[in-house]
Amino acid sequence: MASDNIQIKVKRQDGPESKPYWQEFEVPFKPHSNIISCLQDIQRNPSTCKGERVNPVVWECNCLEEVCGACTMVINGRVRQACTALVHKLDHPITLEPMSKFPVVRDLHVDRTRMFRNLKKVKAWIHVDGTHDIGEGPILPDEERAKRYVLSECMTCGCCLEACPQFSKDNNFLGAATFAQVRLFNAHPTGKFDQEQRLDAVMGEGGIADCGNAQVCVEVCPKHIPLTESIADVGRQTTLQILKNLFFK
Amino acid sequence: MDRVSKDQLHYLLLKTHSLTGLVPIGAYLCVHLSVNSLRTVGVLPYQLSIDAINNLPFLIWIETIFIYIPLLFHSFMGFYLSKNARYNLARYRYPRNGLYTLQRLSGAVVFVFLVYHVGTTVVPKWTNGKHLFEAAPFLIEIMNMEFQTWTGRIIYLIGIASAAFHFANGLWGFCISWGLVVGVRAQRNAALAFSLVGVVLTVMGLATVFEFSVHPESTVPTIAGVFSGKGGG
Numbered sequence: 001m002a003s004d005n006i007q008i009k010v011k012r013q014d015g016p017e018s019k020p021y022w023q024e025f026e027v028p029f030k031p032h033s034n035i036i037s038c039l040q041d042i043q044r045n046p047s048t049c050k051g052e053r054v055n056p057v058v059w060e061c062n063c064l065e066e067v068c069g070a071c072t073m074v075i076n077g078r079v080r081q082a083c084t085a086l087v088h089k090l091d092h093p094i095t096l097e098p099m100s101k102f103p104v105v106r107d108l109h110v111d112r113t114r115m116f117r118n119l120k121k122v123k124a125w126i127h128v129d130g131t132h133d134i135g136e137g138p139i140l141p142d143e144e145r146a147k148r149y150v151l152s153e154c155m156t157c158g159c160c161l162e163a164c165p166q167f168s169k170d171n172n173f174l175g176a177a178t179f180a181q182v183r184l185f186n187a188h189p190t191g192k193f194d195q196e197q198r199l200d201a202v203m204g205e206g207g208i209a210d211c212g213n214a215q216v217c218v219e220v221c222p223k224h225i226p227l228t229e230s231i232a233d234v235g236r237q238t239t240l241q242i243l244k245n246l247f248f249k
Numbered sequence: 250m251d252r253v254s255k256d257q258l259h260y261l262l263l264k265t266h267s268l269t270g271l272v273p274i275g276a277y278l279c280v281h282l283s284v285n286s287l288r289t290v291g292v293l294p295y296q297l298s299i300d301a302i303n304n305l306p307f308l309i310w311i312e313t314i315f316i317y318i319p320l321l322f323h324s325f326m327g328f329y330l331s332k333n334a335r336y337n338l339a340r341y342r343y344p345r346n347g348l349y350t351l352q353r354l355s356g357a358v359v360f361v362f363l364v365y366h367v368g369t370t371v372v373p374k375w376t377n378g379k380h381l382f383e384a385a386p387f388l389i390e391i392m393n394m395e396f397q398t399w400t401g402r403i404i405y406l407i408g409i410a411s412a413a414f415h416f417a418n419g420l421w422g423f424c425i426s427w428g429l430v431v432g433v434r435a436q437r438n439a440a441l442a443f444s445l446v447g448v449v450l451t452v453m454g455l456a457t458v459f460e461f462s463v464h465p466e467s468t469v470p471t472i473a474g475v476f477s478g479k480g481g482g
Contacts, residue, residue, distance in 0.1 A: 209260050
């Protein structure tokens with residue numbers, strides 16, 4: 001075997017209910033290649049190191065520029081996007097695993113529906129269509145806009161949840177990404193209309209109070225979203241809300 | 250107000266867990282370690298402070314309502330919540346993740362320590378019927394015995410350090426979860442300030458242990474109006 005081949009160990013799973021197993025592959029090293037191109041190489045020639053012909057590895061990807069979040073997986077033990085994981089910057093052999101906190105569809109492809117359901121729970125949008133005209137949205141000061149812009153970069157990739165010790169398959173924790181979106185939409189003058197509903201949605205089981213402040217979310221966020229600051233900010237909003245609920249309603 | 254829903258109850262329980270850690274438990278920890286550190290000044294001031302506490306009216310009610318019930322609530326809630334934790338420090342080695350893990354570990358250590366601590370001080374005090382001015386010499390003698398062995402000293406060193414850490418780090422978590430400290434820099438500054446709190450509490454506790462270990466001194470019950478300690482008059 002040529003020395004400039006790359007060894008890749010993949011944790012595979014044939015279906016949602018089947019048992020995972022490991023397989024090793026070897027692909028030729030190409031300068032500036034990323035994990036996606038390696039997976040494409042495996043797809044072209046799906047033979048393991050032992051020479052066994054197998055089904056090609058399944059994964060998801062879309063934008064290839066770290067804005068869609070589809071190719072999120074655990075690479076060398078750390079959750080990140082496959083598209084921006086450059087092979088020459090990784091330790092070898094490379095290990096690829098699906099995210100462990102989401103149900104596996106097949107191989108490296110996971111189902112992140114829970115994240116989108118959570119966004120629905122907290123109404124992570126701004127109501128513009130209603131029974132009455134709410135007029136034009138007010139103009140935001142640029143400083144405020146810049147703060148919101150960073151939060152809007154969230155691509156629902158799931159890194160923060162995969163790395164979160166409070167988030168697991170068997171609980172209903174909403175997680176950092178959802179809390180940051182609550183902050184984003186509550187910080188919008190028109191979005192504020194639904195502020196109380198959003199806060200009520202994060203003040204239940206699996207809500208903001210379940211955060212354990214391990215702060216791993218902010219360390220692994222590929223978009224550098226100030227997640228811990230957002231959690232504290234939503235924490236402040238819910239504190240005021242609970243005082244209001246308890247003593248002023 | 251309507252009947253509280255399951256979600257609201259969950260939120261209120263978590264908030265109460267967070268609050269009880271600060272008041273009354275954290276506040277009590279500070280008072281307890283401060284009062285005990287009087288031992289470093291001398292056995293007499295220490296004895297007088299214990300006398301003051303043991304002569305409080307309705308002491309058992311004060312202890313039950315402000316210490317035992319909140320402490321048991323905080324402990325069992327803590328154990329229940331940490332069942333949910335999926336520790337991943339081995340994979341994600343960040344300081345905060347370490348503190349998260351340590352917070353849960355120290356909570357368990359403090360719980361075990363408190364069972365021992367209460368079981369060897371307050372429980373014998375009640376079973377032997379040592380109340381009012383009788384309590385201080387009895388308790389002081391127990392501590393003198395305790396700190397004659399390295400086992401006793403080490404149990405207390407671990408217990409005090411764990412409690413101080415759990416309180417200081419918990420204070421930081423409290424400030425974030427209640428939204429008192431929000432910004433990244435504010436969080437860092439708060440962490441610095443609270444680590445100082447933790448260090449001060451630990452040093453106070455260790456100084457007390459040191460004094461007991463080096464100068465074990467027995468006392469006799471104070472008689473109101475008359476000093477009883479050595480050289481008193």
